Amino acid sequence: MNLQQMPYLPLIISLSWAFLASAMLLESDLYRYAAIALLVFCWTLHRTDFHHLKGDWLAQLCFVWALYAFLRFAWGIVVYGEKGASEWLYIFPLLIPCLGACLYATRDRLFAAVTFLMVAGFLGLLLTLDISALVHGERFSPLYHHNPIHAAVGCGLLFISSVYWLAFAAETTILKTTGGKVLATMAIMTALLCLVGIFGAKSKGVWLAFSIVFGFMSITAVVHYGRRHMLVPGAIALLLCVLAAVVTFDNIKHYAGPTVVAALRLSEQAMSQEEIEKAMANSVSKADTPESMRERLMLWTNAVDIFLDSPVIGSGNLWLAKWRNAKYANVGYTLIHNGYLEILVRHGLLGMAMLLIFVATAAYRIRLAWKRGLIPSSLMLYLFSMSLFFFITMASNSNNRLAIGESFFLLAGAAVLAISIMLRADARPSAQTIPA
Numbered sequence: 001m002n003l004q005q006m007p008y009l010p011l012i013i014s015l016s017w018a019f020l021a022s023a024m025l026l027e028s029d030l031y032r033y034a035a036i037a038l039l040v041f042c043w044t045l046h047r048t049d050f051h052h053l054k055g056d057w058l059a060q061l062c063f064v065w066a067l068y069a070f071l072r073f074a075w076g077i078v079v080y081g082e083k084g085a086s087e088w089l090y091i092f093p094l095l096i097p098c099l100g101a102c103l104y105a106t107r108d109r110l111f112a113a114v115t116f117l118m119v120a121g122f123l124g125l126l127l128t129l130d131i132s133a134l135v136h137g138e139r140f141s142p143l144y145h146h147n148p149i150h151a152a153v154g155c156g157l158l159f160i161s162s163v164y165w166l167a168f169a170a171e172t173t174i175l176k177t178t179g180g181k182v183l184a185t186m187a188i189m190t191a192l193l194c195l196v197g198i199f200g201a202k203s204k205g206v207w208l209a210f211s212i213v214f215g216f217m218s219i220t221a222v223v224h225y226g227r228r229h230m231l232v233p234g235a236i237a238l239l240l241c242v243l244a245a246v247v248t249f250d251n252i253k254h255y256a257g258p259t260v261v262a263a264l265r266l267s268e269q270a271m272s273q274e275e276i277e278k279a280m281a282n283s284v285s286k287a288d289t290p291e292s293m294r295e296r297l298m299l300w301t302n303a304v305d306i307f308l309d310s311p312v313i314g315s316g317n318l319w320l321a322k323w324r325n326a327k328y329a330n331v332g333y334t335l336i337h338n339g340y341l342e343i344l345v346r347h348g349l350l351g352m353a354m355l356l357i358f359v360a361t362a363a364y365r366i367r368l369a370w371k372r373g374l375i376p377s378s379l380m381l382y383l384f385s386m387s388l389f390f391f392i393t394m395a396s397n398s399n400n401r402l403a404i405g406e407s408f409f410l411l412a413g414a415a416v417l418a419i420s421i422m423l424r425a426d427a428r429p430s431a432q433t434i435p436a
Contacts, residue, residue: 013038016038017034017110018114018117018120019031019033019034020410020411021113021114021117021407022120023154023404024117024121025154027402027404029403031403031406039095041102049102052101052424053097053100053421056420058097058361059417061358062097062358062413063094063097065354066092066093069087069090073090075316080321082317082321084317085320089400089401089406090347095410096410096417099410100413100414100415100417101417103418104417104418104422111168114161114165115165117161121143121158121190124142125155128144129200130200133200134199134200141201142200143155143197148203149203150402152198152203152206153203154404155197156194156206156213156389156393157408161382161386164381165187166187167221168382171378198210204396208392209392209393213389216384217381220385259292259293281301284328299328299336300337300338301326302331303341303345306345310348313348313349315348316346316347335398338395338398339394339395339400342398342400362383362412362416365419365420365423367380372423374426375422383412386408387412
């Protein structure tokens with residue numbers, strides 16, 4: 001195929017990566033089609049880049065895990081007649097190494113992809129922010145998600161993307177152009193609108209996650225970019241945060257206060273001589289426990305009991321059958337609202353070990369690539385901040401079972417494998433250094 005006959009190919013590639021990340025804006029299956037399109041494209045035009053995966057134990061681990069998850073899923077259906085719920089998601093690691101090779105081959109199109117995503121997010125926020133609800137302190141759902149909690153997570157991811165888009169632009173010559181200045185202004189506006197969206201969505205778990213990540217971003221910005229460069233923007237950000245806290249304090253207290261009180265009471269009981277299960281049961285029975293927290297405690301109690309029934313490898317597809325006989329089977333949900341418990345009930349400590357190994361290896365390789373000068377500070381901090389935010393939100397929501405979670409894991413995993421290829425290429429001796 002002659003690439004010169006495809007002048008729009010770079011644009012198509014950039015849009016495809018943007019569509020793969022679009023779940024932070026639009027809760028749909030669009031990201032799946034984008035992933036398939038990218039894999040077909042790379043297999044057609046960049047097949048040799050898939051050879052870079054050979055010899056990478058992390059890529060091999062993804063393939064082995066995907067095979068294991070598939071066989072266990074099939075076993076549950078054939079032997080027990082149980083298909084579980086969303087079990088096939090755990091086969092997705094099969095795609096991560098291949099998407100990593102694709103990302104490596106088309107990495108020059110990623111900045112444009114993030115730019116498209118940021119502009120789309122800016123327009124989406126303008127169209128969906130409910131000013132009347134915001135003024136009256138009522139809950140609303142920004143962007144295009146099925147509920148405000150998902151929307152809050154999407155706004156958080158978009159905020160982080162916009163901030164580090166701006167950081168990368170500052171590290172390069174992009175801000176020197178007129179177009180770059182326009183886009184930089186839009187990045188700042190997008191980030192500010194995301195803050196409004198996070199506040200308006202009233203997700204207490206996202207508020208907590210964002211507060212922690214915002215502190216992480218602030219500290220790492222000073223460390224990596226210096227106090228002199230961060231003095232003015234840091235002072236402005238701090239002033240805005242103080243003003244926002246003063247203006248919104250009563251509203252935040254109204255929505256988060258009862259949950260904080262109930263959580264502190266639960267913690268005190270758990271730290272006393274009471275068993276954690278008894279403390280959770282007491283909180284469920286108390287009339288002043290917020291309904292959302294009560295439901296989560298019921299779900300988590302069910303999940304913990306199922307996990308303890310098979311702690312090493314989990315219950316596989318059978319977890320849902322066990323759920324029907326759980327203590328709070330009438331809670332009305334099978335979405336556990338805790339991503340880690342979602343993993344534990346299905347794959348036990350083995351599944352959690354797989355996640356921890358991947359995350360620890362990813363952190364090591366990302367930092368190593370930064371130290372070698374293969375990736376800029378903005379990209380390293382972007383990956384760390386996105387991951388920290390997402391993994392904290394998983395503690396109070398089953399985001400890994402949502403479109404936004406599937407998209408995140410595919411993209412973050414692909415980034416790690418692409419960086420791994422860069423590290424292997426950097427370590428490979430050049431032709432001039434090979435002895436005759």
